[in-house]
Every structure is written in C-alpha cells, then in structure tokens.
Amino acid sequence: xxxxxxxxxxxxxxxxxxxxxxxxxxxxxxxxxxxxxxxxxxxxxxxxxxxxxxxxxxxxxxxxxxxxxxxxxxxxxxxxxxxxxxxxxxxxxxxxxxxxxxxxxxxxxxxxxxxxxxxxxxxxxxxxxxxxxxxxxxxxxxxxxxxxxxxxxxxxxxxxxxxxxxxxxxxxxxxxxxxxxxxxxxxxxxxxxxxxxxxxxxxxxxxxxxxxxxxxxxxxxxxxxxxxxxxxxxxxxxxxxxxxxxxxxxxxxxxxxxxxxxxxxxxxxxxxx
Ligand code: ADP
Numbered sequence: 001x002x003x004x005x006x007x008x009x010x011x012x013x014x015x016x017x018x019x020x021x022x023x024x025x026x027x028x029x030x031x032x033x034x035x036x037x038x039x040x041x042x043x044x045x046x047x048x049x050x051x052x053x054x055x056x057x058x059x060x061x062x063x064x065x066x067x068x069x070x071x072x073x074x075x076x077x078x079x080x081x082x083x084x085x086x087x088x089x090x091x092x093x094x095x096x097x098x099x100x101x102x103x104x105x106x107x108x109x110x111x112x113x114x115x116x117x118x119x120x121x122x123x124x125x126x127x128x129x130x131x132x133x134x135x136x137x138x139x140x141x142x143x144x145x146x147x148x149x150x151x152x153x154x155x156x157x158x159x160x161x162x163x164x165x166x167x168x169x170x171x172x173x174x175x176x177x178x179x180x181x182x183x184x185x186x187x188x189x190x191x192x193x194x195x196x197x198x199x200x201x202x203x204x205x206x207x208x209x210x211x212x213x214x215x216x217x218x219x220x221x222x223x224x225x226x227x228x229x230x231x232x233x234x235x236x237x238x239x240x241x242x243x244x245x246x247x248x249x250x251x252x253x254x255x256x257x258x259x260x261x262x263x264x265x266x267x268x269x270x271x272x273x
Contacts, residue, residue: 023091024055024057026057026058027055027056027057027091027094028056028057028058028092028093028189028190028221029054029055029056029079029090029091029092029190029223030054030055030056030089030090030091031052031053031054031055031078031079031088031089031090031091032053032088032089033051033052033053033087033088033089034049034051034052034053034075034078034085034087034088034089034090035047035049035050035051035052035085035086035087035088036048036049036071036074036078036083036085036086036244037086047244048071048074048244049071049074049075049078049085049244049245050071050243050244050245051088051244051245052071052075052088052241052244052245052246053246054239054246054249056190056221056223057221058189058219058221059216059219059221060221060222060223060236060237061212061213061216061221061222061224061234061235061236061237062222062223062224062235062236062237062238062239063224063225063226063231063232063235063237063238063239063252064076064223064224064225064226064239064241065225065226065227065229065232065238065239065240065241066240066241066242066247067242070241070242070243070244071241071243071244071245072225072241073194073225074244075241076192076194076223076225078090079092079190079192079223080109080113080115080192081097081105081106081108081109081113082109084098085098092108092112092113092189092190093112093189095108107138110135110138110139110186111139111186111188112188112189112190113188113189113190113191113192114135114182114183114184114185114186114188114190114191114192115183115191115192115193115194116176116179116180116183116191116192116193116194116196117179117194117195117196118194118195118196118198118199119199120167120172120175120176120178120179120199121179122167122175122178122179122182123167124166124167124168125166126166127163127164127165127166128154128159128162128163128164128165128166128167128170128178128181129147129150129151129154129163129164131167131178131179131182132150132153132154132178132181132182132185133146133147133149133150133185134182135182135183135185135186136149136150136185136186139186149185150163150181150185151163153181153182153184153185154178154181156181156184156215157177157178157180157181157184157211158177158211159174159177159178159181162174162178171204172199172200172204173200173204173207173208176196176197176199176200176204176208177208177211179196180196180208180211180212180215184215184220189221190221190222190223191215191220191221191222191223192223192224193212193222193223193224193225194224194225195225195226195227196208196212196224197209197226197228197231198226198227202230203265205231206258206261206262207258207262209231209234209258210258210259210261210262212224212234213234213257213258213259214259216236222235230256232252233252233254233255233256234255234256234257234258235252235255236251236252236255237249237250237251237252238250238252
C-alpha cells in the first residue's frame with residue numbers, strides 16, 4: 001500500500017486498478033468505482049472508464065497521464081460535470097453530483113470548477129478583461145465587482161497591462177494566461193486543465209507551468225492532463241490511466257520548480273528589447 005500523505009491509500013500498480021479504500025473527509029474530488037460506457041450502435045459498447053476510484057484533496061497539483069484512448073478526457077469530462085457517469089459516485093466538495101438536475105449541475109460547475117483548455121477557448125470579439133469576466137455573468141456579481149475581480153485575476157497572471165487586448169492581439173502564452181485568469185475568477189474549488197501547454201512551445205510551456213505552480217503554492221487545487229512527463233514533473237502527484245483504469249498513483253518525489261528552470265534562461269527578445 002502507498003500512503004500519499006493525504007489520507008488515502010492505494011494498491012501499487014502491476015496493471016491493477018488502484019484507488020482510495022475509504023472516503024476522505026476533506027476531498028475536493030472523490031470518485032468511487034466511476035464507469036463510463038459509450039454505446040456505438042446496437043451491439044458495440046466502449047468501456048471508456050472501467051471503475052476509477054481516486055480523490056483529490058485541497059492544495060494538490062495532480063497530473064493525469066496515460067496513452068491516447070486510456071480514458072483521460074472521459075475522466076476530465078466527468079469530474080468537470082460536463083458528462084454523467086454510467087455508474088459510480090462522484091462527490092465534488094462533498095456534494096453527490098450524480099443526482100443533481102442539469103440546472104444545479106451547471107450552477108455547481110460555474111461556482112466550483114475552473115477550466116483551462118489546450119486551445120485557450122477565448123471569445124475572439126471580447127478583450128482580455130471581458131473574457132475573464134465571463135464566468136461571473138451568472139453568479140449575481142455586481143458589474144463593479146466583476147470588473148475588480150477580473151482585474152485582480154489578470155494581475156495574478158501578470159497580464160493586467162493587456163486587459164484591453166483581444167485574443168488576436170496576444171501571443172499563445174498570453175492567451176493561455178488570460179484563460180488561467182478566467183479559470184480563477186470565481187475562486188473555484190478545483191481548476192481542471194486539459195493539456196494546457198499542448199499548443200505552446202517549450203519555453204512558454206514552462207512559463208505557464210510556473211504560473212500554475214505559483215497559484216498552487218498560493219492554495220489552488222489543480223488537476224491537469226498531459227502527455228508529457230516533463231510537464232507532469234512540475235506537479236506534486238501523477239495518476240496514470242490505462243485502458244480506462246488508474247494503474248498508478250504516486251506522489252512526485254522531486255517536483256521541478258518552473259521558477260528555477262526559468263532563472264537559468266537568457267532573457268527573451270521581448271524582455272531584452
Ligand atoms: P484519452 O483522453 O485518454 O485519449 P478518451 O477518454 O478520449 O481517452 O477515450 C477513451 C475511450 O473511449 C477510447 O476508446 C475512445 O475511443 C472512447 N470514446 C471517447 N469518447 C467517445 C464517444 N463520445 N463515443 C464513443 N467512444 C468514445
């Protein structure tokens with residue numbers, strides 16, 4: 001048994017499913033025997049998730065890894081409340097989301113979850129500030145407070161001076177920083193990042209991981225899907241999926257500091273100009 005130091009235990013890999021053996025009181029995400037089948041026509045069923053049990057506690061920075069088709073996106077869609085499991089239990093901040101109505105689910109998604117995508121998913125006709133304000137549209141937040149909170153979120157990602165720029169006027173890394181600010185603005189319980197560096201060069205990827213590490217150190221809980229071991233090295237725990245199961249779940253013994261990596265770089269053209 002592996003003790004993750006966060007109150008849950010897991011069987012070691014060997015191709016077997018691993019997962020917690022008890023409910024963790026303060027878990028932000030707790031899934032138990034989560035299964036998802038996709039039915040293709042009358043006879044074909046794809047078992048995309050075949051019984052996933054795991055939990056994420058506040059302050060963790062979890063990397064989800066695994067080969068293509070192993071169930072990572074399906075898992076993220078379920079914990080992001082974008083889809084419902086075929087069976088199993090999902091508690092988000094202690095709330096059983098599998099029994100909620102679509103309206104309640106959407107409300108919970110908006111208040112408890114922040115999303116960061118590979119393709120940034122910013123609205124092109126809105127400037128950075130307006131994009132960051134979007135998740136607050138349905139939360140009953142006053143216009144003035146929306147504005148203030150969006151500016152603070154842009155400040156947190158070092159981009160407040162680009163508040164009035166549209167996405168097309170920003171680099172890929174800057175667009176992803178706007179998307180990170182947008183994910184933060186409702187102070188979610190967990191930020192879900194799906195290949196957030198997948199469209200970025202390696203230098204910009206390190207910068208983005210530096211921002212995510214800083215947010216994590218300030219208390220944000222993050223679950224991030226990546227194909228790249230280098231990117232997982234910035235996280236504090238790696239969960240590996242294979243064939244719809246979690247096959248290993250390990251704390252990272254040597255977390256790489258993106259700030260340390262960046263401190264060894266020569267200045268970029270932009271910085272030295
Ligand atoms: P990953 O993100 O690790 O690449 P996915 O979760 O996308 O894996 O896919 C897991 C399995 O489920 C794959 O066999 C995939 O083909 C299948 N799958 C994913 N989404 C659907 C869908 N909407 N309909 C049918 N099969 C799907």
